[in-house]
Amino acid sequence: MPTPPLWKASIVLNKKDAPDVVAALELIPPLPQAVLTEEDPFRDDGVVEALYDTPPDGDLIAKITGRQVHVQLLPDADWIRLSQQGLPPVRAGRFFVFGSHDAGQVPHGVIPMRIEAGMAFGTGHHETTALCLSVLSDLAKTRRYDNVLDLGTGTGLLAIGAAKLWKKTVLASDIDPIAVEVTRENAVANEEGPRVRALIADGPTHPTLFEKAPFDLILANILAGPLTHLAPQICAVLGKRGTLVLSGLLHWQENLVLSFYRPHGLTVKEIRRDGSWSALVLQKA
Incomplete structure (x- = not known):
């Protein structure tokens, strides 16, 4: 089956600036399907590449990032899957997330999850996904959750993690049909x-x-815009004393997002940060 065309935007920069540029690319429309960083350990420079299913605006990206941007149409290939094949496994809380190329490296005493990204977001390598996994791992130490929703599931990673922790049915929803299919495949594989x-x-x-x-638990690892837009709907389906985990937002967006949830009776239990990204753990009174 032929894959849809993909465009790539490339930026050459100093390695120390890569995290900020990655964070910007993940917020500039059209939103990329994946953002990757290539670095040489013996050099100071690196390359940040973003993959898109619609042509990105190179001039807009250049204006916002202040750097020269090269945009090109890629040949027909499943570039997102190929780009994930060399990624190392991720340890987040009790979870060990790996791809097929790391199947022989699973240590003892972890909850293993084999995730193949395909055309969906969420392999555990992005800070927001790892943050949510670590939150899940810690939540399981103090409470059981019987009715869990993973909103904007991507690859299904968080839904699969919740299912493994509490041995309960988890609803995993996404607006993207490809993400839903990838989630089903990953759930079966795990x-x-x-x-x-x-x-x-x-x-x-x-x-x-x-x-x-x-x-009693809702996971929403999406962007700040959808989190604010969906706040009334999310709060309406969260039960009393329910826990809400929000991520996909930058540090400076924390107060903005919280301002949409506090009026619905939610209080902050914890804020976790990794790099430029944050995860908010809220509870309904």
Whole structure:
């Protein structure tokens, strides 16, 4: 089956500036399918590459990042899957996330999750995903969650993690049909196919999600814009004393996002940060 065309935007820069440029690329529309950093350990410079399913605006990216941008159409290939094949495994809390190329490196005493990205976001390598996994791992130390929703599931990584922790059915929704299919494949590969129920939905008002509410745990690793827009809907399906984990936002966006959730009776339990990114752990009174 032919893959859809992809465009690549490349920026050559100093390695120390790469995290800030990566964070900017993940917020500039159109949103990229993946952002990768290539670095030589013996040189100070590196390359940041973003992959898009629609042509990016190189002039806009250059204006915002203050750097020269090279945009090109890539040959027909599954570049996102290929780009993930060399990534190292990730340890986040009790979880060990790896790809097929790392299948022989799983240590003892961890919860292993084999995730193949394909055309969906979320392999555990991005700071926001790793933050959410570490939060999940710690939440399991103090409480059981029986009704969990992973909103904007991507590869299904967080939904699979929740299913492994609490051995309960987890709803995993995404607006992207490809992400839903990837989630189903990953759930089966991790022996959680029966527990992870993936469906296409554009938000918590979807009939299936609304019918299963209230949830005692909602995971939403999406961007700050959707988090603010969906705040009333998310709060409406979160149960009393329910826990809400929000990520996909930068440090300077924390107060903005919180301002949309505090009026609905949510309080901050914890804020975790990694690099430029944050994860908010909230609880409903």
